[in-house]
Amino acid sequence: MLRFIGRRLLVAIPTLFLVVTLAFFMMRAAPGSPFDMDRKLSPEIEANVMAKYGMDKPLGAQYADYLTGVLHGDFGPSLKYKDKTVLQILQENYKVSLTLGLSAITLAGAIGVTLGVLAALKQNGWVDYGVMGVAIIGVCIPTFVTAPLLVLLFGSILQWLPNGGWNDGALANLVLPITVLALPQIAIISRLTRAGMIEVLQSNYVRTARAKGLPAHRVVFKHALRAAILPLVSYLGPACAGLLTGSLVVEKIFNLPGLGKFFVISALQRDYTVVMGMVIFYAALILFLNLVADLLYAVLDPRVRLS
Amino acid sequence: MSTPILAPGSREGAALMETAVRGRSLWDDARRRLLRNGGAVGGMIMLALLVLVAVIGPHVVPFAYDQINKNDVWAPPLTAGHLLGADSLGRDLLARLLMGLRVSLAIGLIATLVSLVIGVAWGAVAGFVGGVVDEVMMRIVDVLYSLPFIFFVILLMVTFGSNIILIFIAIGAVEWLTMSRIVRGQTLSLKHKEFVEAARAAGLTQGSIIAKHIVPNLLGPVVVYVTLTIPAVILAESFLSFLGLGVQPPMASLGTLIAGGAQDMELAWWLLVFPSLTMVVTLMSFNFIGDGLRDAIDPKDR
Numbered sequence: 001m002l003r004f005i006g007r008r009l010l011v012a013i014p015t016l017f018l019v020v021t022l023a024f025f026m027m028r029a030a031p032g033s034p035f036d037m038d039r040k041l042s043p044e045i046e047a048n049v050m051a052k053y054g055m056d057k058p059l060g061a062q063y064a065d066y067l068t069g070v071l072h073g074d075f076g077p078s079l080k081y082k083d084k085t086v087l088q089i090l091q092e093n094y095k096v097s098l099t100l101g102l103s104a105i106t107l108a109g110a111i112g113v114t115l116g117v118l119a120a121l122k123q124n125g126w127v128d129y130g131v132m133g134v135a136i137i138g139v140c141i142p143t144f145v146t147a148p149l150l151v152l153l154f155g156s157i158l159q160w161l162p163n164g165g166w167n168d169g170a171l172a173n174l175v176l177p178i179t180v181l182a183l184p185q186i187a188i189i190s191r192l193t194r195a196g197m198i199e200v201l202q203s204n205y206v207r208t209a210r211a212k213g214l215p216a217h218r219v220v221f222k223h224a225l226r227a228a229i230l231p232l233v234s235y236l237g238p239a240c241a242g243l244l245t246g247s248l249v250v251e252k253i254f255n256l257p258g259l260g261k262f263f264v265i266s267a268l269q270r271d272y273t274v275v276m277g278m279v280i281f282y283a284a285l286i287l288f289l290n291l292v293a294d295l296l297y298a299v300l301d302p303r304v305r306l307s
Numbered sequence: 308m309s310t311p312i313l314a315p316g317s318r319e320g321a322a323l324m325e326t327a328v329r330g331r332s333l334w335d336d337a338r339r340r341l342l343r344n345g346g347a348v349g350g351m352i353m354l355a356l357l358v359l360v361a362v363i364g365p366h367v368v369p370f371a372y373d374q375i376n377k378n379d380v381w382a383p384p385l386t387a388g389h390l391l392g393a394d395s396l397g398r399d400l401l402a403r404l405l406m407g408l409r410v411s412l413a414i415g416l417i418a419t420l421v422s423l424v425i426g427v428a429w430g431a432v433a434g435f436v437g438g439v440v441d442e443v444m445m446r447i448v449d450v451l452y453s454l455p456f457i458f459f460v461i462l463l464m465v466t467f468g469s470n471i472i473l474i475f476i477a478i479g480a481v482e483w484l485t486m487s488r489i490v491r492g493q494t495l496s497l498k499h500k501e502f503v504e505a506a507r508a509a510g511l512t513q514g515s516i517i518a519k520h521i522v523p524n525l526l527g528p529v530v531v532y533v534t535l536t537i538p539a540v541i542l543a544e545s546f547l548s549f550l551g552l553g554v555q556p557p558m559a560s561l562g563t564l565i566a567g568g569a570q571d572m573e574l575a576w577w578l579l580v581f582p583s584l585t586m587v588v589t590l591m592s593f594n595f596i597g598d599g600l601r602d603a604i605d606p607k608d609r
């Protein structure tokens with residue numbers, strides 16, 4: 001187990017290194033600079049500003065400086081937001097994204113597993129066809145279609161819910177963004193659960209449990225479900241990536257002050273340090289979740305032996 | 308669905324002949340299963356219609372996609388000769404929608420082709436050569452897999468400005484990873500088959516064994532994955548366009564139309580609803596075909 005974790009961490013290090021390197025040089029290759037203003041800076045001032053941020057040095061030296069900083073947990077100052085470091089910006093904005101992401105995945109997990117189990121128990125019945133039909137539609141409708149359509153319906157026409165804004169995380173403001181984020185995940189999770197459940201229900205040990213005379217609900221929840229949701233665990237990593245991309249759209253449409261919205265704006269404004277900080281943050285998050293998923297898988301499935 | 312292509316003029320002898328015969332019947336079987344699948348057939352008909360409309364449509368509609376009509380600003384559907392209405396500049400939505408569909412389908416096809424070429428080459432070489440080469444190549448894929456790719460595509464678009472060629476390359480370069488894994492797995496199981504042994508015994512070079520014997524036999528799973536990659540690519544492009552990083556106006560893609568429609572939806576619902584519907588129908592057709600193909604080619608796999 002420890003060896004497995006160690007090996008995975010060893011793969012994570014070059015990956016993160018690659019992320020930092022790619023992000024650094026791509027950002028620097030971009031035309032324009034963070035100090036492009038409407039009014040042109042005088043050459044002396046520009047030189048001063050560049051020197052302040054160490055950007056007068058050769059690119060290689062800047063890269064070395066940045067790497068050293070990152071290794072010490074210092075992601076540098078923002079180039080656009082005066083007096084703020086990248087870490088401060090991350091800290092101030094991650095809550096919105098985290099709230100949305102966690103609520104969406106929890107909701108999607110609960111609803112998706114329930115629907116998947118129901119569909120599997122009534123395989124080829126109308127419940128099954130209904131759930132799978134909805135799931136196919138759910139997979140095919142992208143977030144940037146559901147989001148504006150739901151805003152149009154519930155916000156503008158029915159006026160039940162606000163069109164957007166954060167409003168200190170008021171529930172009414174959260175309903176639509178979370179729904180939009182959760183819908184595709186519900187679709188995928190219910191499909192995975194149904195497939196896993198159908199397979200497990202035909203297995204010998206479930207038949208044995210039934211033959212022992214256990215009540216149906218115990219067979220389903222205690223014996224079958226535990227094995228059936230295994231594929232879901234390995235879906236954790238991709239789900240997280242999906243939520244991150246989804247949150248880019250959702251934060252834009254609902255005008256929420258989260259990391260996703262920040263990322264696009266910062267990239268367009270050439271705020272090098274903020275963009276790199278976010279890319280590293282997201283990459284680390286995805287790597288971490290993949291590791292967690294693998295470990296969970298091993299804990300839940302006795303057939304898997306990590307070595 | 309055409310019948311499979313195996314290396315013609317089989318100078319490699321009986322072993323190959325045998326595979327050719329067996330392969331054919333497998334494909335016939337798959338085609339029968341596919342045609343019995345209602346969803347897949349529906350998807351194919353729908354897709355054929357969409358392609359037809361996207362190719363012919365722009366020449367039939369009386370407006371050009373970028374033609375500004377000052378008198379028709381915000382014209383609702385079925386007024387002033389605009390079947391689906393017009394936008395804030397009086398541009399005909401139908402004309403723009405057909406153009407957008409054409410652009411989205413083209414991007415889907417070309418970017419998928421890019422991913423196909425890279426993925427098949429990478430996976431076939433890794434799987435066939437094996438050993439250290441395989442280990443290194445697949446480790447690279449693993450590393451790339453765990454990158455937050457959409458962010459790099461966004462960075463790419465910001466860095467080099469969005470032009471359509473770059474969109475093809477960027478998305479295609481992202482989508483080849485899964486393809487290479489599938490191809491590698493298949494190659495590993497193919498390379499110990501008798502007909503490959505026979506080819507090797509006949510003195511063929513590794514390169515021509517890969518090109519002539521391995522790649523053609525990968526066709527099944529690759530075709531399935533291609534039909535699932537095209538909608539993923541269309542989705543990725545629309546996503547970029549939605550963030551303002553994809554196709555630039557006045558050119559249209561389904562993504563830019565939906566993004567524009569979302570901005571103007573309070574004033575003109577049709578600008579959001581019709582492009583969204585087109586998008587959903589397109590994605591659904593591809594997904595139904597992909598699912599049907601998967602069931603048909605590999606009935607064990609759900």
